[in-house]
Amino acid sequence: MPCPNFSTLKVNCSNCNLRDLCMPVEADIDELESIAGLISARRKLKRGELLYSHGEPFSNLYAVRTGFFKTVVTSSDGRDQVTGFHMAGEIVGLDGIVDDQHSCDAVALEDAEICVLPYARMADISRKVPALQTHVHKLMSREIVRDQNMMLLLGSMRAEERLAAFLLNLVQRLHVRGLSQSELVLRMTREEIGSYLGLKLETVSRMFSRFADEGIMEVRQRHVRIIDPEALERIVNQSGA
Amino acid sequence: MPCPNFSTLKVNCSNCNLRDLCMPVEADIDELESIAGLISARRKLKRGELLYSHGEPFSNLYAVRTGFFKTVVTSSDGRDQVTGFHMAGEIVGLDGIVDDQHSCDAVALEDAEICVLPYARMADISRKVPALQTHVHKLMSREIVRDQNMMLLLGSMRAEERLAAFLLNLVQRLHVRGLSQSELVLRMTREEIGSYLGLKLETVSRMFSRFADEGIMEVRQRHVRIIDPEALERIVNQSGA
DNA sequence: CGACACCTTGAAGAGGTTCAAGAAATGTGG
């Protein structure tokens, strides 16, 4: 076995328990067979490892199987911004298509495993399987809508609103994956949350403390228990124009 | 003529002077013919008119022919955020694909004309013409990268940096379209610029005044002449981590 | 020409940042 972090055996979507999340495509038997062959390999990453980095030639999309990733954009003058957190069933790498190279870094925030989806193969198959074509378009459109909602958050919300929205979004996504609606373990640091939300880490920390003081949640380091989700909803929806 | 704002006569990309901007696709004669048939109609809009609005069923993308648009996301509690400004040759409407309905409003900021690109037709043709498929993917990927760069701007830049970046981006896009690199007429209000940049209109106004004081540009209402573009570059690239 | 929308500028105030110090958790090497 030349490289223990790659496996090409029995790599197939057909019997993957994440299929409903990452490839929810209605199709006939033949088509499903094509789709099952989308994946070229799986790959394991250690915490802190880069899945891809900006400037790197683009050739694959990646589906997260296990673990947790962040994507980070870096500007020419060294600023950087976390643009997303990605968990099981989500697809990363779409940024690379336009210039045939990645425009951000994708970093594993804990030990992780991903499926490699060669873009060329995906494009080929989606020409033959309309349902896959639709799915790919929707993936990209969803990313656009999500990013525009982040622009709304970053452009118009105050610190506590941002953090509340962030937490609600996280638990909602975790809930879809069968985890608790109220309890979660943050996979990222205060600084990473801050970068994502356009805040400094101290501000994030203070907001956590404030929410805890107000009895909205319990916070012990990265362990968070949401006691009053409606309070969070109210915070997010309170203000506005 | 039932509706003077729609025309379906001689609507064809083949001899459109904007083709290089909006459909720069390499293909053989047959394929180009397919692509030329992408457009179903053209439509004229008056200043202030909506091209589409959030919640509206999605069925078309739109290519801007003339005029200038903004797209605006509105949150449930009435906040809104300008997510983009769009000029000749640019495609809008990609947000609508994921949920079969638009998630933002597109508003003409001046009298405008657009080409209607039925999404179903586009999807069909791009299954037969790989170059079009690639083009569509790149369009969407470009939008993702652009939005993520806006997240960087909103999350990490100060007011003067944001405005400088905005102006440089604007003149650069206008320059590609054959207009001056230094002179421009803003099509949007201070408030709209502010919404886009996550600032209040007063802040935008103050920053314009500051740039004018510093001799970087002349500002007379919406007429802007950039005297020292390098100063703007320096402002954008100054800080960082 | 008048009404309305848009822009500018000042002064006061708030929210978030910066700087700093210490505490808690995590990981590492012996």
Added chain:
DNA sequence: CCACATTTCTTGAACCTCTTCAAGGTGTCG
């Protein structure tokens, strides 16, 4: 498995940027 180094988190105080509120000016359109 423990001790130590490192990273991460919390909290306080001073500061700064941007916002808010207010008033007046400028431009535009019917």
